[in-house]
Amino acid sequence: MRIAFVSIPRFPCAVEVRRQPSLAGQPLIIGDAEQPKRVLDCSEEAGSRGVRGDMTIRQALSHCPEATVLPPDPVLYRATWESVLDALGEVSPEIEDEDLGRAYANVDGLEGHYRDEKALASHLIATVLDAAILEAAAGIGEGKFPALAAGTACGPGESCIVPAGAERAFLAPLSIRLLPIEVRMLTRLDLLGLDRISDVATLTVSELMGQFGFAGERLWQLANGIDLDPLRPRKLPETLQATTLLESAVAGIDVMIAISGQLLSRMKPSLAGRAARELILQAEMESGRSWEHRLVMREAVSEEQRLTFLLRSALTNFPPPQAIRSLSLRLSSLTGESGKQLTLGQKQRQQRQLEEVIRQLKTRYGYSPVYRCVDVEPWSVIPEDRQILVESDV
Amino acid sequence: MVSHPGGSPDPRRIRRLKSPGAVEVEVNAEGVPSRLRLRGAWHDVCLIRRPWRIDQHWWRAEPVSRIYYRVAPEDGPPLTLYRDLVTKTWARQEY
Numbered sequence: 024m025r026i027a028f029v030s031i032p033r034f035p036c037a038v039e040v041r042r043q044p045s046l047a048g049q050p051l052i053i054g055d056a057e058q059p060k061r062v063l064d065c066s067e068e069a070g071s072r073g074v075r076g077d078m079t080i081r082q083a084l085s086h087c088p089e090a091t092v093l094p095p096d097p098v099l100y101r102a103t104w105e106s107v108l109d110a111l112g113e114v115s116p117e118i119e120d121e122d123l124g125r126a127y128a129n130v131d132g133l134e135g136h137y138r139d140e141k142a143l144a145s146h147l148i149a150t151v152l153d154a155a156i157l158e159a160a161a162g163i164g165e166g167k168f169p170a171l172a173a174g175t176a177c178g179p180g181e182s183c184i185v186p187a188g189a190e191r192a193f194l195a196p197l198s199i200r201l202l203p204i205e206v207r208m209l210t211r212l213d214l215l216g217l218d219r220i221s222d223v224a225t226l227t228v229s230e231l232m233g234q235f236g237f238a239g240e241r242l243w244q245l246a247n248g249i250d251l252d253p254l255r256p257r258k259l260p261e262t263l264q265a266t267t268l269l270e271s272a273v274a275g276i277d278v279m280i281a282i283s284g285q286l287l288s289r290m291k292p293s294l295a296g297r298a299a300r301e302l303i304l305q306a307e308m309e310s311g312r313s314w315e316h317r318l319v320m321r322e323a324v325s326e327e328q329r330l331t332f333l334l335r336s337a338l339t340n341f342p343p344p345q346a347i348r349s350l351s352l353r354l355s356s357l358t359g360e361s362g363k364q365l366t367l368g369q370k371q372r373q374q375r376q377l378e379e380v381i382r383q384l385k386t387r388y389g390y391s392p393v394y395r396c397v398d399v400e401p402w403s404v405i406p407e408d409r410q411i412l413v414e415s416d417v
Numbered sequence: 418m419v420s421h422p423g424g425s426p427d428p429r430r431i432r433r434l435k436s437p438g439a440v441e442v443e444v445n446a447e448g449v450p451s452r453l454r455l456r457g458a459w460h461d462v463c464l465i466r467r468p469w470r471i472d473q474h475w476w477r478a479e480p481v482s483r484i485y486y487r488v489a490p491e492d493g494p495p496l497t498l499y500r501d502l503v504t505k506t507w508a509r510q511e512y
Contacts, residue, residue: 267430267431269431271479272477272478272479274477281431282431285430285431309477309478346477394432396434403473404471404473405471405473405481406434406435406437406510406511406512407433407434407435407436407437407510408433409434409435410433410434410435411431411432411433411434412431412432412433412434413430413431414430414431
């Protein structure tokens with residue numbers, strides 16, 4: 024199968040440079056959102072001075088003290104990458120989203136639409152440029168690994184084609200570091216003095232299996248330009264989303280929890296009869312950058328109480344680092360609701376009656392005139408920061 | 418920056434309690450409120466408590482710096498005013 028590999032190396036850095044062109048050519052480090060802060064991505068200039076992913080920022084700065092350190096903007100990176108994937112989806116219906124800045128496309132059967140594969144690769148690069156104003160590299164080969172090797176061999180805006188049958192010769196001079204195998208296998212290959220892919224390709228399957236077990240067979244195939252790993256087209260999961268824009272920046276976790284609860288209430292009618300496997304909280308912070316927290320649940324959850332608890336835990340344990348100007352809640356990977364017997368009692372009946380009254384008022388006035396008073400910062404010396412009124416939604 | 422997926426903020430959904438409201442105030446030579454305009458009419462007021470100052474959020478883009486005055490009009494219940502030292506405006510607020 025002819026596969027194209029489209030890559031935008033150091034994607035987060037590329038997006039930051041697009042936003043702030045003066046950063047181009049400068050050593051740049053993007054930290055992650057965890058504590059202690061670690062390197063999420065770095066520019067080539069910082070990388071050439073020894074900065075590596077997963078270093079702490081302190082370690083990275085000791086290698087490259089003049090680097091500009093930026094906080095991450097995960098929502099922007101994901102939105103930009105999704106726009107690239109959508110655009111690539113217009114060229115080929117089967118796109119695999121491997122990671123930010125790395126995608127495979129099934130280009131089998133597209134040869135008739137283009138002069139040759141070089142023209143197809145150029146079209147893919149132009150598509151990415153149009154969609155995100157980012158320069159991509161494209162490689163086309165028979166299977167995912169030859170395509171990846173071809174795409175990695177060329178710089179931004181360039182393309183490389185590995186003709187069918189020429190995979191082994193193309194891969195031979197390349198470093199074994201390119202092989203998509205476990206780190207322990209790479210270390211072992213290093214210890215065996217095998218630096219180039221050709222060194223591995225000359226060994227027999229049984230020799231490699233003797234060293235690595237069943238993984239040795241795949242290693243032999245990869246080194247010989249055979250990659251049977253199928254392309255896994257991305258699925259577009261149904262998503263529910265609600266956003267609240269705030270009139271002024273909010274820093275209190277309790278307010279954020281109250282807002283997230285309200286967002287959840289707004290989604291409740293759309294969620295009816297379904298359950299969510301993934302919960303994503305996104306915020307735009309005071310600085311204009313974004314914050315995101317994803318929570319993948321072991322089992323799909325539909326009960327409001329449980330979802331509220333998860334939101335509360337997420338915001339309490341992983342709060343945004345700054346005051347926020349907007350908060351979005353996305354429920355993703357929706358499934359059918361699994362049956363659960365709930366206790367019927369007075370409280371549930373009263374709750375249902377209250378919800379019904381609120382629903383009627385909302386229909387009558389177009390909005391809910393019933394509010395809940397939520398303590399935000401009851402100790403605050405600023406009176407308006409102590410409590411808020413949250414529209415009681417159903 | 419990613420554009421917001423939602424629309425404009427709906428102030429009905431979330432409200433602050435005790436939001437301040439603008440008020441017209443006249444001050445004496447010491448800068449203390451002496452007259453106050455309520456429901457279109459001016460009223461003399463007297464200070465019934467020592468003023469107090471709050472300075473908060475000075476580390477943020479929208480700092481809060483106010484001097485509060487508890488005053489009593491001649492013919493009405495006491496109320497709380499403050500002078501916003503950032504915007505140089507007067508406001509009335511439940512404290």
